[in-house]
Amino acid sequence: MPTWLVTGGAGFIGGNFVLRAIARGVKVVNLDALxxxxxxxTLTSIHGxxxxxxxxxxxxxxxxxxALLAEHAPDAVVNFAAESHVDRSIDGPSAFIQTNVVGTLGLLESVRDYWKGLEGASRDQFRFLHVSTDEVxxxxxxxxKFTETTPYAPNSPYSASKAASDHLVRAFHHTYGxxxxxxxxxxxxGPYHFPEKLIPLIIARALAGEPLPVYGDGKNVRDWLFVGDHCQAIRTVLEKGRIGETYNxxxxxxxxxxxxxxxxxxLLDTRVPRADGQPRSNQIAFVADRPGHDRRYAIDASKLRDELGWEPEYxxxxxxxxxxxWYLANQDWVKRVLDGSYRLERIGTTA
Structure with a gap:
């Protein structure tokens, strides 16, 4: 089985990916700034x-x-490491540039130098997979729908930083090979999602009996992808994808x-009804829209389906x-991640 260096492997998507890779017998060197x-x-089940x-x-x-590349000689590097929340990028864009752009550049340079020193099959089989977003x-x-040839037009500091990192990855292929x-x-x-994002935030606030904030008119559209399906897609691209290509x-x-x-x-009303018998939809509260809130995203994943045979199972x-x-069964996990730095409050306004 291979060895992979996974960056950002204690985050939401990266953590789920690491858990699945370990379960399949892959050795994972997990680099995360925490x-x-x-x-x-998130990684408790694989401690030790x-x-x-x-x-x-x-x-x-x-x-x-x-040093990690030299010591562990990975067959691939999978880059999940990123600042990833749009609202936080509105409050403080510099951290997003530092991690997503400057950090990715440093990682690429280190990996390029490592790859250049490989020989034979090790060099031929090595891959660097960069995980990005449709928000670019x-x-x-x-x-x-967005296709792999849709022009980039990022509208938030977060998506702009991810667009820059995508371009750096492309450039390192075309310039250095x-x-x-x-x-x-x-x-x-899915499981292990930090509670500032929409779905875990709504679950947490609904259970707490608090207002459920919905930006604007609530009609912004997103294409929702179960994290387990995404992890399998990444593994499929890593193992079968064409070098230099992008897959939605x-x-x-x-x-x-x-x-x-x-x-x-x-779903919560069915599983844990409110004490007063009222529906939790009564807790919905429309709030001022996010600045620069994109109206609709939709992904055309036909290239991934047609070339590599992947489709979502869920x-x-x-x-x-x-x-x-999962969240109902893992409330202790939620309580532990809700430390003093985030308490389910609204962030990312320009007012």
Whole structure:
């Protein structure tokens, strides 16, 4: 089985990916800076597993990355490391530039130098896979979907920083020959999601009896992708993708934000009814829209399907039910990640 260096492997998507890789017998060297959304509790089930080597550190620390590459000789690097919340990027864009742009550049330079020193099959088989977002494409109207050739038009500091990192990855392939792959995914959801994002935030606030904030008119549309499906897509691209190519990953599940909130409320009402018998949809509170809030995202993942044979296994109905059940069964995890740095409050306004 291979050895992979996974960056950001204590975050939401990265953590889920690491858990699945270890379960398949892959050795994972997990590099994570453990910022607010990085949480080693996500990795509790593999603590002590000899296949999992956890290292706290920054992707921009070139000496550290070079040492890890030399020591563990990975067959691939999978880059999840990123500041990833749009609202936080509105409050403080500089951290996003530092991690997502400067950090990715440092990582690419370290990996390029390592790859150049490989020989034979090790060099031929090595891959650098960069995990990105559909937000780099900007906003859609009522029709159409993002494809891999959609021009970039980022509208938030977060998406601008991810767009820059995507371009750096592309440039390192075309300039230096680094064997790269890029994936651009739609909105993920599932277990271990930091509670500032829509779905876990709504679950947490609904259970607490607090108002459920819905931006604007609630009709912004996202394509929802269950995190387990996304992890399998990344593995598929890593193993079968064409070098230098980009693959969009979507869940075939376009939903208005308000529809998502109503679905969560209905699931919670069935599983843990309110003491007063009232529906949790009564807790919905429309709030001022996010600055620069993209109206609609939709992913065309046909390239990934047609070339590599991947399709999502979960419908939104299956995935959201499993997600709600996971959060209900793991309230201790939620309480531990809600430290003093974030308490379910509104962030990301310009007022």
């Amino acid at each position: 910022t607010y959304a990085g949480n080693r509790d 597993n000899p296949l999992h080597v956890f290292v706290e550190g920054d992707i921009g620390d070139r000496a550290l990355v070079a 494409y900007g906003s859609l109207g009522d029709t159409g 680094l064997p790269v792959l890029t994936t651009n995914c739609s909105n993920n959801y 990953v979507g869940g075939n599940a376009e939903k208005q934000n308000l529809e998502v909130v109503h679905t969560i409320c209905a 419908t939104f109905e299956q995935g959201i039910a499993e997600t709600v059940d």
